[in-house]
Amino acid sequence: MIRYYYYHIFYVGLMNIMVLVPYVLISHRFDGAVSSFPIAIAFGTLYSYVTSAAFQRFPGLGLPEIYKLFLPVWLANCLNMVGVVIWCTAGIIVLFSYSNTVGIFFDPEASAYLNLAVMAAASLWAASRTSRSVQFTHEVLLIVSTPIILWILFKALFSNWLDWDAIRLIADAGIRKPPSMVCIFASTFVFSGHMNITLFNRLNPSDLKFRLRWTIPIVGAFFFARLLFRADRLPWHPGGRQLFVRLERYDRQPDDEVRLHPARALPVPAALYVPVARVRHEHLAYGHGVFQSLLQKVQAADRRSQRACHQLVDLRGGWPG
Template identity: 50%
Template sequence: MARYFYYHVIYVGMINVMLFVPWTLIQHRFNGAVSAIVIAVVVGTVLAYVTTSLFLRFPGMGLPDIINSRLPSGIAIAFNLFGALIWFLAGMLVVYAYSSTIQQFFNPDMNSYLFLLLMTVAGMWGASRCTRSVQFAQEILMLLCAPLILMILFKAVFSSWLDWDAIRITAGYVRTPPSFISLCAATFVFAGYNTLTIYNRLLPSGTKLRYRWIIPVFCTFFLLVSFFIPIGFHGTVGAADYLYIWSITADSMIMEYGFVYRVLYVFLLLYTALSLMFAMNTWHTAMEFIKACHPKHKPQPEQYPVPAVNWWITLAFGAITMAYAYWTNSTRNQLVHQNWLILRTFSDLLTTCLLAWFTIKGFRRKKKQPPNAMDAVISDS
């Protein structure tokens, strides 16, 4: 079961390429992005180890279940709605960003809402499934996409067109104090552990997450590659001129494998599946947070047929996504995304603090419990 946890860690690390994380870091490359990356490696690793250890103390329970069982109903509902907002926005921003990328690079004359609608409907359908089905679908997509994406990333690292001097110049700003937004962006790459918010329901008692060194190794690799590779291809100054920086970077590489020549088309095809996987997971998590607000809700990780409430909630997600696309533009979307990165950082810290508080209260409650009668007989004898 532990392998599913690492699927989450790896795909969240890879999806940051499609979000504005590399763009945000590159915009701050001379005023704190490099030092923010160094700090994020430490902070992200510590948070990942601590939070996963705390989740394992509540086997079979997601974060909504833990909150509902330990907080008053009004406060619990407020926390659950806040969690739903954070997770829903994550999926919405990825779907919108990817549909905009497809329009720009495949067919600029295409109706901007058509591909967005297709992505939204696919994300809604996947998110409405039960938690176990979402987990199995994710494994299939990861096994199909991850090897090819890693191949493209390694191809970029060892490309003869990569300017290592530009990378060294940028890395020299490591002593510059980090900006807050760049620190929030850099720590997102390590946020895959937070998927235990819902998927901890599928981990039985006694589960141990071995090989957690995978988290800092893979996430640090994704963070460094997503930031430094575009700078190596486009220069220390030119890298800041592009909004869809990694699509431009992928189009700077070629393959010589039969009819496959431009890396861009393979790259976008792979990230279609990865973006749908991300939307499916985040919207499913947001849906479970909303369902947990009902006082009679009982979590069911395996549920067939799909209840009607799943369809209604995900339909609302789709409608809001389409309305957001009608309202937003590039400038507004960047502002929303950066605010979301800040909110997500505070949400991760809040989750860790809540779990630590609940764990400490549980220890104190056990200490205050009187010994049972059998223990008294044994001690007397």
Template identity: 50%
Template sequence: MSRYFYYHVIYVGLINIMLFVPWTLVHYRFNGAVSGMAIAAVAGTFLAYLTTSLYLRFPGMSLPDIVNSYLPRGFAVFLNLIGASLWVVAGILVIYSYSSTIQQFFNPDMNPYLFLLLMTAAGVWGASRSTRSVQFAQEIMLLISAPLIIMILFKAIFSPWLDWDAIRVTAGYVRTPPSFISFCAATFVFAGYNTLAVFNRLLPPGTQIRHRWIIPLVCSFFLLVSFFVPIGFHGTVGVAEYLYIWSVTADSMIMEYGFVYRVLYVFLLLYTALSLMFAMNTWHTAMEFIKACHPRHKPKPDQFPVSPANWWINLAFAGLTFGYALWTNEQRNQWVNQNWLIARTFSDVLAAVILGWLAVKAARRKRSPIPSEAASQDS
């Protein structure tokens, strides 16, 4: 079962491109991005180890189930609504950013809402499935797309057009005091463990997540590549001229495999699957947080057919996506992305603190005898 956990770690590390993490880091490349990344690698690894260990103390329970069981009803509903807001915004940002990228590089004259409609429709259908179905669909999509994406990353690393001098110059700014927004952006790459907020329901008692040393290795690789490779292709100054940094970087590479020549087309096709996977997971998680606010809700990870509430909640997410597309532009989207990255960092720390407190509370509850049992023993 632990392999499903690492699927989340991998796809979250890869999707950082669509959440403007490289753009944010490049923007602060001379002002603390490198040192912020170094600190984020340590902090992200620590949070990953701590949070996964705490979730394993509550086998078969999601984060909404845990807070509903150990906290007052009103406070639990408040936390669940905050969690739902963060998760649904993540899906909206990825779908909008990817739709904008497709329009920019494939057909600038295309109706901007056409591809957005297709993406949201697929996201609604996928997110409304049962938790176990979402997990199985994610496995299939990741096993198809991740190897090819990683191949493209290695092709970029070993490209003869990669300027290692530009990378060394940028890496030399490691002594610059870290930037807070760069730190928040970099920690997102390590945040795959957060999906246990719902998928922990599928872990039976006694489950152990082994080989967690993989997390810092894989996530640090994704972080370094997503930041330094565009600098190596476009230079320390020229890299800041692009908004869709990795799309332009992929278009700087070529393949000589039959009819496949421009890497950009393969890259965007693979990120179609990855973006849909991310939207499916985030909206499904947000849906479960919202459903947990109902006092009579009982989690059903294997529910079939799915509840009509699943459809209505995810249709509301789709409506919010179109509302966001009507309101936003490139500048506003960057601003929302950066503020979401900051809010997500605080929520990760808060979730770890709450889980630690509730784990202690649960341990004390198990040790203390039930009053009726204690009275019978005394008699």
């Protein structure tokens, strides 16, 4: 069961180093981006530890249920509304940027709204499935996509065109600068996958142990290393123009003696990230769930969670146990 927790960390990391985090970090690559990496790894790991330890004390309860259990109804509802706004916004940003990316790299001539409509419809439909089904979907999509993503990554890593000098230059110059707050915030965002536990803790059984948490900094370091490799060709360019750095990286993927058409490599990573992106929409599921509990308090899902709360309270002889 614990693997589902790490799936969140992994795919959210994969997504965040594609969408907006690199935009911030690369534009600050000479003033603090690189030196913020170790700090972000430390903070991100600590944050994951604290969150998972906190939620471990409330097995089977998501954040909305915990609010309801301890806070007055009006406050719990207000906080849930804040959650809805935050998570829905995040989902919409990801949806929009992915449909934009896919539009640019798959078919620039097609209507951007068509892409957005197709993807939004699919995401909304997927998000309205049960949380358990969303979890199964994560697993299947990650297991299918990850080997191909890694294969493309290693192909890039071992190609002759990778400019190791540029990477060394950025790493060398960057590490000497003190980190800036913007860079630290941006790079800790890579670790934000553990926050999904606020919803998916509902599915965690009471005997769940968060084992293997020491892998979180390693995964984070892996993502930052990828980010660094990606910066190989832009040491002196004015940064901040490349919105989709990763895809441009594939765009520059060397072609074996012009045997491959340059554009050929393009749709592949884009196609792979679409499924990874889609699973992000437990955000919308969160919003959906909270709206449900706010507007229709007698929903079946709600009754189940309330029953779980009462059972727990009975078992432990009152909160906090």
